[in-house]
Amino acid sequence: MLGSRKIRVAAGIFVLAAVWNLLWPRVHFYVSTDAVIDAPVIAVRAPVDGTIVAASPGLGAPVRPETTLLRLQRNPDMELGAARLRGEALAARAEVDALDAEIARTKGRIAALEDRARQEARIEIAFLTARLTEAVEERRRYEALWDQAVRALDRQRRLGEAGSVADARVEAAEGEVAVADALIAGADARIAAIRLEIEALEAGLPTPSGTGRRDAALDRLEDLGLLVSDLATRRAIAQGRLDGLTARLRETGDLPDMPEHFAPAAATTGVIWRPSPPAGASAARGADLAEVLDCSRRFLEVVLDESIIEQVPPGTPARVRLRGAETSFLARVAFRRAVGGGTALTQELQDEPANMRGGGVRVYLTLPPADIAADGVAERFCDVGRTAEVQIDRPPVLPRVAAWIERARDFFEPEGTIAGTGRAASSG
Secondary structure: OHHHHHHHHHHHHHHHHHHHHHHHHHHHEEEEEEEEEEOOEEEEEOOOOEEEEEOOOOOOOEEOOOOEOOEEEEOHHHHHHHHHHHHHHHHHHHHHHHHHHHHHHHHHHHHHHHHHHHHHHHHHHHHHHHHHHHHHHHHHHHHHHHHHHHHHHHHHHHHHHHOOOOHHHHHHHHHHHHHHHHHHHHHHHHHHHHHHHHHHHHOOOOOOOOOOHHHHHHHHHHHHHHHHHHHHHHHHHHHHHHHHHHHHHHHHOOHHHOOOEEOOEOOOOEEEEEOOOOOOOEEOOOOEEEEEEEHHHOEEEEEEOHHHHHHOOOOOEEEEEEOOOOOOEEEEEEEEEEEOOOOOOOOOOOOOOHHHOOOEEEEEEEOOOOOOOOOOOOOOHHHOOOEEEEEEEOOOHHHHHHHHHHHHHHHHOOOOEOOOOOOEOOOO
């Protein structure tokens, strides 16, 4: 009986100890087991087209500041290609300038011909106006002759009826009237023709009785207009070719300022995240040659409940234990930001767990630089991508309890009473 009681007491103590060990960290710390270690990756890009003559160290190899990562030799054909591009660009520029000059000259000839045509039209209109005045006056003279012939015919008819003149005299008088009618009709036709020519000149059209000079001038103007359109089309094509060559030259860059050999050195302590292609491989300008994981700027990201955002200011200490490790190390909160349920502010990490993509507050902790000389650190890529358990210090328990009691007291006591007396506060 006594032995069974001891067993129950021991079991109870064991259970209490287990519960205490389980709950104690969560009473004194904010605990998360989904933290992920991350670090920036630095890319090395080719400044010129070239050939890799010395490849970078292999995957996971440690590198230190000033360590030469690789060696790239500029492609000798690149300078020849750039020279050819410059020559083509100069030829295209000369073609554009020549076409601009030809267009300007042709437009000048068109303007001169148009001005000359206007002057000729003005002179012809003045000449035809004078002829019109002459024709009108001539018609008036013909009308006077017609009136005289009509009066003469009337007189001859009266004399003929009286037997004083022969019939031949009457017929001659009738002939004079007919001649006067014909003269008036001819004058009317000339007046109409002159007015038609004036209208044609004012409308910029060839005159029916012209010598052909205006017809030739208008044809020449039309030909020159077509020539300007053709020159403008050729100029647009040449300008497009020039723009394309200029863009390619801009991509090529200023070769005299580019190194013949490119041998970048590591700017920080890290490991090779992505090695370069082997020696002898070609590289295009702007292509990524290699990537270095910066092990001196590691950080850790953990997602906690958003309600604790005010309780973990920058500098708050935290204990970090990598999953699978037996020891922990110290880290400090660098900054934190709230993250809603959307993805607008979510930064994807290399090995981000799915449960970190929701809402809450993201807390970023700075980690000490990794010692790449230590055994296995470089091979593990400075532990980037590993998950860890994080314990961030909570505020002390007793101050929180006192704050809860104070809030409860303020809630239950009427406003304006003195705490502990139940009497209204007075000014006296």
